[in-house]
Amino acid sequence: MDPSATREQWGSSTSFILATIGSAAGLGNIWRFSYVAGENGGAAFLLAYVLCVLLLGVPLVLAEFSVGRCARGDVVAAYAGGTSKSSWAAAGWLAVVAAFVLLSYYAVVAGWAYKYFVSYLFGTMSHLGRGDYGTYFGDFIARSFDAVLWQFLVVASTVGVVVAGVKRGIEAMNKVLMPMLAAILLLLAGYSLSLKGGAAGLAFLFDPDWSALMRPSVYLAALGQAFFSLGIGAGALLTYGSYASLKTRLGPTVLVVAGGDTLFAIVAGIVIFPAVFAFGLDPAQGPTLAFVTLPEVFRLMPGGSLFAIAFFLLLSLAALTSAVSLLEVPAAVLIRRLNWSRNKSTIIIGAAVFAAGIPSALGFGVLSGVRPFDLGILEAIDHFASKLLLPAGGFLVAIFVGWVWTKEQAFDAAAVRTAWVGRTWRFLLRYVAPWLILLTLAGLILP
Numbered sequence: 001m002d003p004s005a006t007r008e009q010w011g012s013s014t015s016f017i018l019a020t021i022g023s024a025a026g027l028g029n030i031w032r033f034s035y036v037a038g039e040n041g042g043a044a045f046l047l048a049y050v051l052c053v054l055l056l057g058v059p060l061v062l063a064e065f066s067v068g069r070c071a072r073g074d075v076v077a078a079y080a081g082g083t084s085k086s087s088w089a090a091a092g093w094l095a096v097v098a099a100f101v102l103l104s105y106y107a108v109v110a111g112w113a114y115k116y117f118v119s120y121l122f123g124t125m126s127h128l129g130r131g132d133y134g135t136y137f138g139d140f141i142a143r144s145f146d147a148v149l150w151q152f153l154v155v156a157s158t159v160g161v162v163v164a165g166v167k168r169g170i171e172a173m174n175k176v177l178m179p180m181l182a183a184i185l186l187l188l189a190g191y192s193l194s195l196k197g198g199a200a201g202l203a204f205l206f207d208p209d210w211s212a213l214m215r216p217s218v219y220l221a222a223l224g225q226a227f228f229s230l231g232i233g234a235g236a237l238l239t240y241g242s243y244a245s246l247k248t249r250l251g252p253t254v255l256v257v258a259g260g261d262t263l264f265a266i267v268a269g270i271v272i273f274p275a276v277f278a279f280g281l282d283p284a285q286g287p288t289l290a291f292v293t294l295p296e297v298f299r300l301m302p303g304g305s306l307f308a309i310a311f312f313l314l315l316s317l318a319a320l321t322s323a324v325s326l327l328e329v330p331a332a333v334l335i336r337r338l339n340w341s342r343n344k345s346t347i348i349i350g351a352a353v354f355a356a357g358i359p360s361a362l363g364f365g366v367l368s369g370v371r372p373f374d375l376g377i378l379e380a381i382d383h384f385a386s387k388l389l390l391p392a393g394g395f396l397v398a399i400f401v402g403w404v405w406t407k408e409q410a411f412d413a414a415a416v417r418t419a420w421v422g423r424t425w426r427f428l429l430r431y432v433a434p435w436l437i438l439l440t441l442a443g444l445i446l447p
């Protein structure tokens with residue numbers, strides 16, 4: 001029997017949009033966006049970021065959706081079947097590896113968010129005073145059992161959703177969680193804006209220091225962030241697109257998703273920076289911004305512990321909806337190739353992801369002496385995945401849709417209706433995206 005005949009589909013275009021925004025909006029928008037923007041000059045970075053989303057993000061997301069929906073199959077089948085040259089299956093496997101590796105350490109960071117949520121909820125952090133949070137965080141991530149336990153809980157909850165299926169698991173979860181996340185985010189932003197002294201935070205986020213725009217490193221950071229935040233290059237968008245109905249209009253969907261993801265990051269910035277500035281803290285703290293700097297802010301804020309509970313709930317759930325999209329990539333491949341049940345595929349791949357993530361979880365404690373390329377384990381794997389695997393995945397999608405597919409195939413798959421839109425899309429895929437990606441890859445090698 002043709003397996004595509006029984007393949008699951010989203011219940012509606014709205015469900016597809018919600019699931020994709022769920023995939024896009026995650027740790028990347030809150031934890032990663034805030035510290036990368038903090039390190040790269042705030043508003044100048046935001047400007048470069050929006051440019052990257054428009055020039056690269058939007059065309060690549062549309063390309064992934066098109067390949068997925070056209071094939072109605074998982075990422076390996078989609079690449080292998082979309083052309084006569086089945087060596088393209090390798091591009092599918094690369095995406096599977098990217099999703100797997102990414103999820104392995106994503107679950108570790110998401111675990112920190114789970115842990116902070118539970119700690120704030122039960123008040124176990126209330127004894128901490130000024131300057132204690134750095135030590136608290138450092139001690140927590142260094143304790144092997146704790147780090148692995150919370151990582152395990154993230155993987156287990158992700159498996160729990162994916163096991164339930166595309167409609168009953170992924171779609172149902174996003175339908176409940178995404179509106180809830182939007183509500184929490186807006187409430188937090190409103191409160192943060194009302195803080196005295198927060199205006200400096202808004203200026204940091206929206207009033208660019210133009211000289212920062214002359215630094216190439218700002219664009220490199222913006223490009224990497226756009227890939228990570230939109231979720232390009234690991235087959236997650238492709239796989240979600242493969243469950244989309246032929247009636248769904250992909251072009252407008254991409255605009256809503258890219259706009260929604262960007263807005264999510266900006267509003268998260270409105271939550272974080274006014275609060276950081278109102279209490280005189282430094283926004284350029286790096287990856288510990290959300291776990292060390294923000295708790296300092298929460299301690300000083302009136303109602304800060306409630307704010308903290310809501311913030312870490314937001315971070316945990318946003319991470320879960322993203323992790324689910326990453327797990328679905330390899331799960332869908334196993335289900336088809338090995339003809340395993342969804343249960344079996346998901347649990348086995350989940351166990352493998354958990355095992356693969358353990359070194360990342362232990363890298364701050366017992367394995368802190370292991371420093372590949374002079375970086376911590378999690379950081380090194382993050383560099384490898386987000387600076388190498390994801391851009392490589394994005395490059396291959398651009399080549400596949402821009403050069404391997406004919407113009408007719410591409411326009412058909414994306415259901416392009418307006419000639420100039422299609423031409424612009426194809427031009428960006430053929431001539432702009434590959435070069436920009438190669439340039440960023442070159443930036444890795446150059447000092």
Ligand code: TRP
Nearest residue numbers: 024026027028228229231234322
């Ligand atoms: N976009 C998510 C975030 O911002 C993470 C994510 C989900 C992702 N799917 C992806 C990143 C695919 C890269 C590729 O947190």
